[in-house]
Amino acid sequence: MQRGNRHNVAPPTEALVGLLESSPILAELGTAELSALASLAVTENQYPADVIIIDQGERIRSVHLVLSGWGCVYRDLANGKRQIIDFPMRCDFVGLRTADGYSYNTIASITPMSLFEIPLPSLERAIRQAPKLSFMLIEMLSRQRSMLIEHLTNVGCRSAFVRTAHLLLELSDRVRACGSGDPDSFYCPLTQYQLADALGLTPIHLNRMLRELREEGLVMFKSYKVEILDRDRLISIAEYDGEFMRMSVFGKDE
Amino acid sequence: MQRGNRHNVAPPTEALVGLLESSPILAELGTAELSALASLAVTENQYPADVIIIDQGERIRSVHLVLSGWGCVYRDLANGKRQIIDFPMRCDFVGLRTADGYSYNTIASITPMSLFEIPLPSLERAIRQAPKLSFMLIEMLSRQRSMLIEHLTNVGCRSAFVRTAHLLLELSDRVRACGSGDPDSFYCPLTQYQLADALGLTPIHLNRMLRELREEGLVMFKSYKVEILDRDRLISIAEYDGEFMRMSVFGKDE
DNA sequence: CGCCACTTTGAGTTTTATCAAAGATCGTGG
DNA sequence: CCACGATCTTTGATAAAACTCAAAGTGGCG
Numbered sequence: 077m078q079r080g081n082r083h084n085v086a087p088p089t090e091a092l093v094g095l096l097e098s099s100p101i102l103a104e105l106g107t108a109e110l111s112a113l114a115s116l117a118v119t120e121n122q123y124p125a126d127v128i129i130i131d132q133g134e135r136i137r138s139v140h141l142v143l144s145g146w147g148c149v150y151r152d153l154a155n156g157k158r159q160i161i162d163f164p165m166r167c168d169f170v171g172l173r174t175a176d177g178y179s180y181n182t183i184a185s186i187t188p189m190s191l192f193e194i195p196l197p198s199l200e201r202a203i204r205q206a207p208k209l210s211f212m213l214i215e216m217l218s219r220q221r222s223m224l225i226e227h228l229t230n231v232g233c234r235s236a237f238v239r240t241a242h243l244l245l246e247l248s249d250r251v252r253a254c255g256s257g258d259p260d261s262f263y264c265p266l267t268q269y270q271l272a273d274a275l276g277l278t279p280i281h282l283n284r285m286l287r288e289l290r291e292e293g294l295v296m297f298k299s300y301k302v303e304i305l306d307r308d309r310l311i312s313i314a315e316y317d318g319e320f321m322r323m324s325v326f327g328k329d330e
Numbered sequence: 331m332q333r334g335n336r337h338n339v340a341p342p343t344e345a346l347v348g349l350l351e352s353s354p355i356l357a358e359l360g361t362a363e364l365s366a367l368a369s370l371a372v373t374e375n376q377y378p379a380d381v382i383i384i385d386q387g388e389r390i391r392s393v394h395l396v397l398s399g400w401g402c403v404y405r406d407l408a409n410g411k412r413q414i415i416d417f418p419m420r421c422d423f424v425g426l427r428t429a430d431g432y433s434y435n436t437i438a439s440i441t442p443m444s445l446f447e448i449p450l451p452s453l454e455r456a457i458r459q460a461p462k463l464s465f466m467l468i469e470m471l472s473r474q475r476s477m478l479i480e481h482l483t484n485v486g487c488r489s490a491f492v493r494t495a496h497l498l499l500e501l502s503d504r505v506r507a508c509g510s511g512d513p514d515s516f517y518c519p520l521t522q523y524q525l526a527d528a529l530g531l532t533p534i535h536l537n538r539m540l541r542e543l544r545e546e547g548l549v550m551f552k553s554y555k556v557e558i559l560d561r562d563r564l565i566s567i568a569e570y571d572g573e574f575m576r577m578s579v580f581g582k583d584e
Numbered sequence: 585c586g587c588c589a590c591t592t593t594g595a596g597t598t599t600t601a602t603c604a605a606a607g608a609t610c611g612t613g614g
Numbered sequence: 615c616c617a618c619g620a621t622c623t624t625t626g627a628t629a630a631a632a633c634t635c636a637a638a639g640t641g642g643c644g
Binding site for chain 1: 407434458467488569
């Protein structure tokens with residue numbers, strides 16, 4: 077995979093505000109927050125499919141917010157394996173760094189992607205200006221944390237079959253949250269290698285799990301399309317509870 | 331395990347500031363931050379060993395900061411298994427909640443523990459008063475996130491043997507960061523069941539891995555004490571890199 | 585049409601889990 | 615101080631799950 081040559085587009089504060097408001101996290105943007113956001117040095121970058129956006133070990137000075145497209149965040153290991161951490165989509169932010177400023181994982185595009193890039197110093201200024209913005213970042217990190225916990229639980233405690241079912245349900249929920257049409261039949265541009273790397277399985281074994289799921293009349297994964305055939309049974313087999321996607325620190329007390 | 335009956339101690343702002351300053355994250359506390367911290371409605375609670383501090387599904391209105399003792403955070407599954415997410419220790423904070431205010435995982439003590447409890451509304455006020463405090467919370471969440479990524483990678487990509495080695499090295503680093511003496515020989519009050527639940531292994535298999543590690547002259551885990559016999563070889567076998575513990579969002583640019 | 589990447593299948597092996605039960609260890613009460 | 619129970623550790627034998635290697639099938643694209 078080659079290094080991503082991006083294409084830069086005009087700065088779009090308005091689009092950023094729209095994106096944040098459509099996010100699954102609770103965002104209450106008042107005047108102070110809006111004006112702080114307007115002062116952000118945000119750029120929109122477009123990347124083709126299958127390029128590396130941020131490489132493991134690379135210097136990082138920005139966070140990125142996904143506007144469109146599918147990507148993946150992973151860690152490469154010396155033993156040749158890799159763990160896919162997440163498939164970020166619209167409204168997800170990516171770009172963490174070690175204390176000395178380097179990325180600990182790789183972020184790559186799968187389809188063409190469009191990302192907002194926000195330099196860290198600019199974000200820091202905006203938060204000082206409108207402290208409420210920090211709650212958004214906290215909510216986002218917190219949501220990512222709970223999704224990671226669910227991912228870890230999935231890999232650590234569930235059989236390959238159940239694990240696969242669980243991931244497909246999670247993807248369905250996330251695609252739906254991004255506003256794409258029918259959650260029971262959605263576009264999913266992942267290869268079986270990528271699914272396997274996310275689930276800690278070999279592609280061969282994942283393939284057999286997909287076949288079982290198909291033969292059981294539960295889900296079909298074919299030509300980059302997921303079709304959920306029996307969602308109720310699938311949810312019950314996978315012990316799936318989408319609640320973890322809506323986690324937060326300072327949530328509303330109903 | 332019974333519900334934790336805690337014992338409440340006099341409010342200790344000073345101790346809280348000390349704790350934050352000794353934290354592995356970068357904390358620069360100026361006058362504004364100190365006075366905001368002083369206004370926090372923080373209490374210190376003490377729990378005996380082996381009690382549940384926050385139960386899965388329980389209402390949460392506070393975050394907790396560990397002052398002393400060993401605990402564990404885990405998720406229980408319907409299939410009877412559980413995934414241990416973390417063994418929080420001094421300076422770590424615990425207590426996340428779903429958007430509607432309930433805990434998604436259980437937090438239990440292993441040894442007697444002492445925790446600072448900070449009500450969320452109070453924390454929110456303090457952050458508004460001193461926005462810089464939000465960076466501390468962000469750094470802490472970010473650090474937890476990277477530790478989770480490493481944990482997921484460990485369970486997803488590494489063999490039982492290597493995985494076990496990696497966890498013991500991580501614990502060694504964390505214990506050292508808490509200021510406890512010799513990192514090559516430290517107290518570790520975990521049972522093999524708990525280690526197994528953290529690693530996604532059965533206790534029987536974990537036991538065999540520990541035996542192998544011992545027979546190879548790498549580590550000994552005996553009577554709740556870890557002795558690292560050959561750290562260099564262990565690090566190389568486990569592909570261990572402690573860098574993930576020092577991750578942050580707004581780190582210093584060296 | 586042919587190449588390339590991805591998917592699918594088969595056969596055999598390794599890793600890990602399961603079941604069963606015997607040692608340790610530690611705290612507690614007699 | 616010893617005996618007892620409870621919990622934790624260790625071992626053995628067997629079974630199941632997942633991996634490896636090898637190779638054939640599929641589909642899209644230049």
